[in-house]
Amino acid sequence: MYPRSFEYVAAASLDEALSALADNPGAKVMTGGMSLIPLMKLRLFSPSLVVDIGRVPGLDAIDDSGDQLAIGALVRHAATASSDAVKSGAAALAQAAALTGDVQVRNRGTTCGAIAHADIAADQTAAVLALGATMVAKSTSGEREIAAADFFVDTLTSALEPDEILVEVRVPKTGAGSGSAYGKLGRRGGQSDYAVAGAAAVVTMDGGNVAAASVALTGVGTKPTLAAGVAEALVGTDGSAEAVAGAAGRATEGVTVLEDLYGSEEYKSHLAQVYAARAINAAIAAAT
Amino acid sequence: MTTSVSAMGGIVRRKEDPALIAGRGQYVDDIRLNGEAVMAFVRSPFAHARINSIDTAAAESMPGVLAVYTIEDVRDLGPVLAQVPVGVLRPLLADGAVHHVGEAVAAVVAENSYVARDAADSVMVDYDPLPAVVDMKAAVTGTDRAHEGAESNVLVTWFSHDWWPGVFELEDHRPAIAEAKQRDDVVVVSQEMLNQRLIPTAIEPRAVLADWNHGYDRVKLWSSTQMPHALAGAVAKTFGLPSNEVHVVAPEVGGGFGAKLNIYPDEILTVFASKDLNRPVRWTETRRESAFSTIQGRGWVATATITGTRDGEILGYELDGIADMGAYSQNFTVAIPVLGLFVAQGQYDIPLAWQVACVQTNTQTTDAYRGAGRPEASYYIERIIDMYAAEIGMDPTEVRRKNFFKKEDFPATTAIGLTMDSGDYETNLDTLIADVDYAGLRSMQAAAREEGRYIGIGVGTYVEVCGFAPSVLAEFGFGWDAYGMPTSFSGSGLVRINPDGSATVIIGTGPSGQGHQTTWAQVVSDRLGIDFDNVRVTHGNTAESPTGVGTFGSRSAAVDGAATYEAAEKVSKKAADIVAHMLEASADDIRFADGGAHVAGSPGHKVTWAEIAEVAYKPHKGPEGFEAGLEAHAVFSPGNATWPFGSHLAVVEVDPETGNVEILRYVGVDDCGNRINPMIVDGQIHGGIAQGIGQAMFEEAIYDEDGNLLTGSLIDYPIPTAGDLPAFELGWTNTPTDVNPMGVKGIGEAGTIGSAQTIVNAVVDAVSPFGVKHIDMPLRPKRVWDAIQKARG
């Protein structure tokens, strides 16, 4: 549990941090350090330079611009979980943040950090996928937007370039007639710890029928994924328990379900359906 | 033997908590010496391999590296001493071959931990992998050997009728049980069950700091150990010193659970390196390393069988099992199942036929872990008795009651010839049943089932054995002879009244979180009437304390506590003579209370402890010819162990769709005899239950078929946290013992011994409507779900 030797810089501004990243190909940015530091201690990550942006001013705000929320790079899980704006406009994300780790982790770790880290069993990744969020990445050569659907590439791998910082996540708010929800089975049982399987759902109801839906899974495959088949099967139904259960049956279509210490392929596939259905039911309840 | 029972029992706040809570406790890693160097280990990536060569050149040439050692440097000092040396003993560093993943192959000493780790990573070891023996059953039946050239992987098989030949002449119950099986009014219920291997997880990992002084040719070492005197003995024996030249200090110890009850290679190697380099040398285990460098616990697979009548009379209990010893035998390793045998029949007066084969495998060594054999044994009897109850359709509490040893049976002799001191199991179970309104719970369960909810109620009872005695057990390995410290598991205590009237109590045992400073102060304060705040208890220091055997087997209060009680008694006798002289009264009439002494019947006729002490240290003021000073030491050798017991109950709810288990209630009614400090007793039960639930629901050391430990970090080895557990509801009964003058038994392990089966019984009860009869621990959701699927077909 002793990392290899590395350099450290506490950046005073975003520009300083971006230059440090640009100048040092082996560098890693650090926000809360909740995942980076353990990986360094295990020598699984050995960056030559750690660029700590924890003290950069202006990155810790949740901005509500009416139809969209912008969550800054230093917004902690606890802030995301307790923000009224997130709870009402992007409930699935607030719920996922509230179920991330323990109190200490939620007080230090950041929503953007959890997303950038792209752990296969993380919570908020599924929420931003289902909510159709946009990631805003910055480097010395400029700023670009990445759709959540394109962001998660593989285990611990996102679409970010090594010299990019995820400066904010923009989440479209669920409007009238829409609701969202997140739930999981945690590794400790109940909803605690990383997800054995979890699902986020966003549903829009119109005249008693499902007008639009989006469902994302975490924990079951090599990356968080949209369950497009479920959404497709759900739209146009009346959103009854039977309809939801039927649609959820398609949860793992196209997903390579991974067996791990917490479940067989069969069990995790089953859980994916259970949690997809539970998230959809909760989202429908929130929408109506 | 005296049977007077003291009237302690006050809820006194722990003396140690303000320092521990505020971060002012001093652990080994908080101690700093000038010129310290740090040790790190090169560890094997293979479970079983020959070592062709070890290339240390790159490591040795790194700046900041002081030395790299291999077995060639230390072969003469090993192997690691073991109290029960059956099996292959652990070499200080791998000797020609490695036998489990994580075995130390080379030791690096460097200026700091970072350089030490870098250097360890650059030691090149060339291995030839060999087939690994990982599975316990394959260890018995297969042809591969955990150690090349070994005739068998089976080290010893313990039989209940013949566990200590020559000492006990015991009846073999097997023929009678076989005969009972032929009766046509009996059922035979049998189940193979895994009692999975666990990784003891003390919050403070092990740590050692050694300082060899070439001027005096003596060594001082600080170690996070449960047995400082035994460690001093082992180091002395290893380095050819008298034990008084080895000074061991165990400062605050942040949890031990039996895992710090071994001599470890690092304790010997840091001493060696300090001597070699003429510098203090430190090693602090990292969290992850702990899963590879410290012993593990449990790891049994066994088939339990009950033969009984349809109306609940048990005619025989059989257990046929295998216990995994891991690669090397360390302290008690093969003796741990014997501790299970001590309580194998639980609270029941039933015929017993028990056999457990101890096998060597290419995994980390197993040894004592909280309960040490007793949780395993209690689990098997309590699970199979529930299955038997289900089979004959009788309430599980009824079946238990029907087979209990009765109150009037005590002192009761067990099937293996041991005598249980005292017990009243029926009252204890009745108390539990009344406390929870058992009938009401059953109707709540039935109503919930109507609504489609799966609630389960589980009951488990246990007998525990604490403060191993009598002294003759030393000949079975219950002593420190192998460490050059021939002892039995007696207790010791020294009580000193200082010239200002305060008291210092020095004990040879020491806590790893149990609150000895508080409990012992209560004992002495109670005996001598000295203000609790004026009693200081010191421990864990071999240079100042009387010889002590350490803290394990829930023995401290019942054995060392009793010794301290007797030392206080001796002090009070001498003090009574002094006070009699001061107050011109008869010594028989002197009573100690309220910070001093008075004459019986005239509380105004009194002196304070400061006044008594002054006379004690100024002989010219005291009685003619008395010896100045006021202190006494006592050694207590109990004539028997103590046998606490209890009944636990859990209410759980299972989500059949996911297999998730929620514990709704957990209730324990424990009986540890008199309680010195009920709050500390409750604390021990809380921690014990948490660890038992840890085994029931969360923890499992998983090795893959090549012997890689897949659960070496806390990410994959979830230990229970407060957030995972309900608020425990605790009740108690009190059946004192006459084995010691305080009437106290022991409570350190009881919670763990009573809880795992209680949870599993509850979960199986919840899912029994699906036809599930048993689920192996840990009851992770996937296992519960799998069991339901399988039962549904």
Ligand SMILES: Cc1cc2nc3c(=O)[nH]c(=O)nc-3n(C[C@H](O)[C@H](O)[C@H](O)COP(=O)(O)OP(=O)(O)OC[C@H]3O[C@@H](n4cnc5c(N)ncnc54)[C@H](O)[C@@H]3O)c2cc1C
């Ligand atoms: C005990 C514990 C329990 C946990 N349980 C859970 C759980 O139940 N569910 C769950 O989802 N997670 C869990 N986690 C993981 C944790 O929530 C997140 O991974 C973590 O908080 C990430 O955020 P951070 O700010 O700490 O990132 P850091 O640790 O600082 O960084 C993590 C990685 O992301 C990169 N990174 C961070 N921020 C940015 C950025 N703005 N731009 C670009 N790259 C960036 C870093 O370079 C690094 O590679 C747990 C962690 C711990 C320690």
